[in-house]
Amino acid sequence: MAKVIVVTSGKGGVGKTTTSASFSSGLALRGNRTVVIDFDVGLRNLDLIMGCERRVVFDIVNVIHGEAALSRALIKDKHCDNLFVLPASQTRDKEALTLDGVQRIIDELKESFDYIVCDSPAGIEHGAYSAMYFADEALVVTNPEVSSVRDSDRILGILAAKSRRAVEGREPVKEHLLVTRYNPTRVAAGEMLSVDDIQEILRIPLLGVIPESEAVLQASNAGTPAIHLEKSDVAEAYKDVVARFMGEDVPMRFVTAEKVGLFKRLFGGR
Amino acid sequence: MPTESPAFKIRNASFPLFVLHVQTAQMETFTQQMRAHVAQAPEFFAGAPVALALDGDALPDFADLAAFMREIGLPLVGLVGGSPAQRDAARAAGLGLLPEKPARARAARAQPADGEQTTPAVEPAASPDQAEAAIGDDARTPAAQPVAEVGETPAAVGLGPRGALVIDKPVRAGQRIHAEGCDLVVLAIVNAGAELIADGDIHVYAPLRGRALAGARGNTAARIYAQAMEAELVAIAGYYLVFEQGVPQEARGKPAQVYLDGERVSLSPLRPLR
Numbered sequence A: 001m002a003k004v005i006v007v008t009s010g011k012g013g014v015g016k017t018t019t020s021a022s023f024s025s026g027l028a029l030r031g032n033r034t035v036v037i038d039f040d041v042g043l044r045n046l047d048l049i050m051g052c053e054r055r056v057v058f059d060i061v062n063v064i065h066g067e068a069a070l071s072r073a074l075i076k077d078k079h080c081d082n083l084f085v086l087p088a089s090q091t092r093d094k095e096a097l098t099l100d101g102v103q104r105i106i107d108e109l110k111e112s113f114d115y116i117v118c119d120s121p122a123g124i125e126h127g128a129y130s131a132m133y134f135a136d137e138a139l140v141v142t143n144p145e146v147s148s149v150r151d152s153d154r155i156l157g158i159l160a161a162k163s164r165r166a167v168e169g170r171e172p173v174k175e176h177l178l179v180t181r182y183n184p185t186r187v188a189a190g191e192m193l194s195v196d197d198i199q200e201i202l203r204i205p206l207l208g209v210i211p212e213s214e215a216v217l218q219a220s221n222a223g224t225p226a227i228h229l230e231k232s233d234v235a236e237a238y239k240d241v242v243a244r245f246m247g248e249d250v251p252m253r254f255v256t257a258e259k260v261g262l263f264k265r266l267f268g269g270r
Numbered sequence B: 001m002p003t004e005s006p007a008f009k010i011r012n013a014s015f016p017l018f019v020l021h022v023q024t025a026q027m028e029t030f031t032q033q034m035r036a037h038v039a040q041a042p043e044f045f046a047g048a049p050v051a052l053a054l055d056g057d058a059l060p061d062f063a064d065l066a067a068f069m070r071e072i073g074l075p076l077v078g079l080v081g082g083s084p085a086q087r088d089a090a091r092a093a094g095l096g097l098l099p100e101k102p103a104r105a106r107a108a109r110a111q112p113a114d115g116e117q118t119t120p121a122v123e124p125a126a127s128p129d130q131a132e133a134a135i136g137d138d139a140r141t142p143a144a145q146p147v148a149e150v151g152e153t154p155a156a157v158g159l160g161p162r163g164a165l166v167i168d169k170p171v172r173a174g175q176r177i178h179a180e181g182c183d184l185v186v187l188a189i190v191n192a193g194a195e196l197i198a199d200g201d202i203h204v205y206a207p208l209r210g211r212a213l214a215g216a217r218g219n220t221a222a223r224i225y226a227q228a229m230e231a232e233l234v235a236i237a238g239y240y241l242v243f244e245q246g247v248p249q250e251a252r253g254k255p256a257q258v259y260l261d262g263e264r265v266s267l268s269p270l271r272p273l274r
């Protein structure tokens, strides 16, 4: 049975699109037929991060309006054979994403894919709602700061109240916490919330911790999802996340500050 | 013609009601204070039906008054007691007529010192001599049929044996739970930005970090109990306590209760009684 996973947060700029790109790539790398949908109509940038922006001809709104067949709007990823991208429209507004239209697309995708990853826009308005409505599972992306945690709490409340699973009284949406842009050194200095602090408030299972890393910016400029960056912390962390999602027991990494060894200190390394 | 199924059914129920004692003949003073008062706690009063009680033989324009009350979201449902002239005028304006004294409450609750309790449950922030408008139950609120209702939240709900509304899922920012006519028991965390409202008591067997309003229809004997008190705001029967600087040290994060001591909202750590 195909699974629909929403990547959501409430607050903007916390790393939803970065996560959607890497997570869907990671699922595909493991042989799963995967599609990632950009729900950020008006601000589309999943295609940029996936490096397929020049191949966008039709988008999700065209499909909803019957202007293009779904198969023609799907873009094959350049890194993974099993991955497709359904881009958002840059010229419409979010109201164009009717629940009816989205449902038709998701139902059709379910016939040929194992995982359908929905990259939600920020906020709790229509766009975010249509991205989460059909979800079976949710990756709740949170940064280690109070306002981000509060917004994630709101989103969890909305998932529990307004998702289709909730409305139909079925088993609730399965929730996963993903803490991103985590900087253990700043956490240790008390400048940021710790993973424990965040979990104490949100009380949902932790799927992973993605460290703050400059590699993410480089990756997005290069149009390559961060999970493909060789030997980077972020790539390793995203691979762990995918492994845990697939049910493997992988220990948490990147949670505690690395002790700076005497050698490193003497020679000014980081 | 086939026999029709009955189009309606009437059943007997009693619900708690605010009684509005109008203590001025100055309509302008009244409307101004009412507005200010409702603005302080809009969600507390939202849509609550109100009965009117008049001082002496004042004969206000009932239609006007009813229109104003509708506008501020507190629909007038009727007149309590009143002289024959007052009752005639109220009926002409479409108001219901209620007896002078409500039926005695069935619920065996520790009420504050009985007697002629005239203290309104909610005071505007004016000094007492200026307080010409006040809303409150008169400490004899009829016991309600427990009606349980959940606001904008879906959290799993059930009615316990005593008729309390029981919530066993986290109550999160932006969610509101309203236990109408009964107690509210929450078994999971109540986060900052969440709101609990109960006509009866509120029990939270987890950290309480949001807002909690007990005795929402004016029951001054209602209390709030939390296993770890970290609330943003607590209220009993409309009397508020805001914890802008956080809950005071002696109760912060500890088991604590909130109750009304006269007109003062008191917070105290829960200590086992010997």
Ligand SMILES: Nc1ncnc2c1ncn2[C@@H]1O[C@H](COP(=O)(O)OP(=O)(O)OP(=O)(O)O)[C@@H](O)[C@H]1O
Pocket (backbone or CB within 6 Å): A009, A011, A012, A013, A014, A015, A016, A017, A018, A019, A040, A120, A121, A122, A180, A181, A182, A210, A211, A212, A213, A214, A216, A217, A220, A234
């Ligand atoms: N782990 C990370 N380390 C450093 N920077 C990161 C990390 N994750 C994301 N970023 C940066 O944060 C910014 C926002 O990321 P992204 O676009 O993925 O967030 P978003 O939640 O999708 O934003 P929006 O709400 O606008 O859709 C980008 O500049 C991105 O490069």
Ligand SMILES: [Mg+2]
Pocket (backbone or CB within 6 Å): A016, A017, A018, A040, A119, A120, A121
């Ligand atoms: Mg985004």
